[in-house]
Amino acid sequence: MTETRTPLFTPVLVGGCIIIMIGFAIRASFGVFQIPIAEEFGWLRTEFSFAIAIQNLAWGIGQPIFGALAEKFGDRRAIIVGALFYATGLVLSSYAVTPGAHQWLEILVGFGVAGTGFGVILAVVGRAASDKNRSVAMGIATAAGSAGQVIGAPFAEFLLGFMQWQQVFMVFAALILLALFALPMMRSPQPVSRTELEGSMGQNLLKAFRDPSYSLIFFGFFSCGYQLAFITAHFPAFVTEMCGAIDPSGTLAAIGVSTTSSLGALAISLIGLTNIAGTIFAGWLGNRYSRKYLLAGIYTGRTLIAAAFILMPITPTSVVLFSFAMGSLWLATVPLTAGLVAHIYGLRNMGTLYGIVFFSHQLGSFLGVWLGGRMYDIYGDYTAVWWVGVGVGAFSAIVHLPVREKPLAVAA
Numbered sequence: 001m002t003e004t005r006t007p008l009f010t011p012v013l014v015g016g017c018i019i020i021m022i023g024f025a026i027r028a029s030f031g032v033f034q035i036p037i038a039e040e041f042g043w044l045r046t047e048f049s050f051a052i053a054i055q056n057l058a059w060g061i062g063q064p065i066f067g068a069l070a071e072k073f074g075d076r077r078a079i080i081v082g083a084l085f086y087a088t089g090l091v092l093s094s095y096a097v098t099p100g101a102h103q104w105l106e107i108l109v110g111f112g113v114a115g116t117g118f119g120v121i122l123a124v125v126g127r128a129a130s131d132k133n134r135s136v137a138m139g140i141a142t143a144a145g146s147a148g149q150v151i152g153a154p155f156a157e158f159l160l161g162f163m164q165w166q167q168v169f170m171v172f173a174a175l176i177l178l179a180l181f182a183l184p185m186m187r188s189p190q191p192v193s194r195t196e197l198e199g200s201m202g203q204n205l206l207k208a209f210r211d212p213s214y215s216l217i218f219f220g221f222f223s224c225g226y227q228l229a230f231i232t233a234h235f236p237a238f239v240t241e242m243c244g245a246i247d248p249s250g251t252l253a254a255i256g257v258s259t260t261s262s263l264g265a266l267a268i269s270l271i272g273l274t275n276i277a278g279t280i281f282a283g284w285l286g287n288r289y290s291r292k293y294l295l296a297g298i299y300t301g302r303t304l305i306a307a308a309f310i311l312m313p314i315t316p317t318s319v320v321l322f323s324f325a326m327g328s329l330w331l332a333t334v335p336l337t338a339g340l341v342a343h344i345y346g347l348r349n350m351g352t353l354y355g356i357v358f359f360s361h362q363l364g365s366f367l368g369v370w371l372g373g374r375m376y377d378i379y380g381d382y383t384a385v386w387w388v389g390v391g392v393g394a395f396s397a398i399v400h401l402p403v404r405e406k407p408l409a410v411a412a
Helices: 011-027 030-041 045-073 075-093 099-116 118-128 134-160 165-186 201-209 212-220 222-242 260-286 291-311 316-327 333-345 350-379 383-399
Strands: none
Touching: 011 075, 011 099, 011 118, 011 134, 011 165, 030 045, 030 134, 030 165, 030 222, 030 260, 045 075, 045 099, 045 118, 045 222, 045 350, 075 099, 075 118, 075 165, 099 118, 099 165, 118 134, 118 333, 118 350, 134 165, 134 260, 134 333, 201 333, 201 350, 212 222, 212 333, 212 350, 212 383, 222 260, 222 291, 222 333, 222 350, 222 383, 260 291, 260 316, 260 333, 291 316, 291 333, 291 383, 333 350, 350 383
């Protein structure tokens, strides 16, 4: 199969999108459970926040592990194992009644997200795509995660209207197992060249670790995880408690959004909806312009948007505007970061190398989720932790600028 004949929409891309969409719909809904679980057990906000934080950290630890498993034993086997971890964690969590039990079980969920998420899926999508289509294909696969986010939080809110949160977890466990029906589509041809697949894992990893640009990409991905995880986990509660009242005669009320709680769920959905276009557009730009400068621009935009939002009164209008603005940049960093890793270090061990970079993302996610709950319990609001996110966003904008965006020689 030659590069000129490789279509953009391959079965691999479609199957990968289905799996990512379902997995991320579930993951994006966890913030909706903050208040119901805390109120049922009388927990502090930090307890369930810490469980979500552990989930994100386990996701980061599991990502390079599942990337290496996929490269050694096959992508589909890695995805099956990930889905089993995911479903088991959800089922057992539905029976958990202590903070410690939830926190330990989120390790299983985090590993499940790793096995069914970006690290494994983007690697196989990247290998199946032509060089011309690779950045856009990874953008589309990433956008599928946003599509999941569009439906995840509102779907969870809908189910909570007539189910206990425990039953919702069971429904989600069944859904992630149903995603495995897309696996037959993940049988990938290899249109990439032999040169792009050469070199042993040890050689290629050592080559990357010795390159200062790899360290810059690693540290730069930290703020992405911090901002995304904090907003996903805490924004529904943030909006519920801090947003001004919804006008009963306004547009939001007319579409059924009459409480700040439902607005919080809608905000997560709007972020995902906007990011579908934003992520695909970022992938398209990544084929044409410097990825490192695109990344620096995205982090700068996020920093300005977050600062402007917290400085203004929190109203339904500002929540909607923030959701659209932040959503346009939400996962746009993922195809660009994955594409940058593939461009510089090749495709042979892209899953593992991107997985290691993604660990930095998940360290940020852990801190964003945990610190959000901890500082809320101390100060009674999210203002301080929000400003930390503004600072780390500015750091990431700066740290990408020195990256040397030039392919390294393939290991002999």
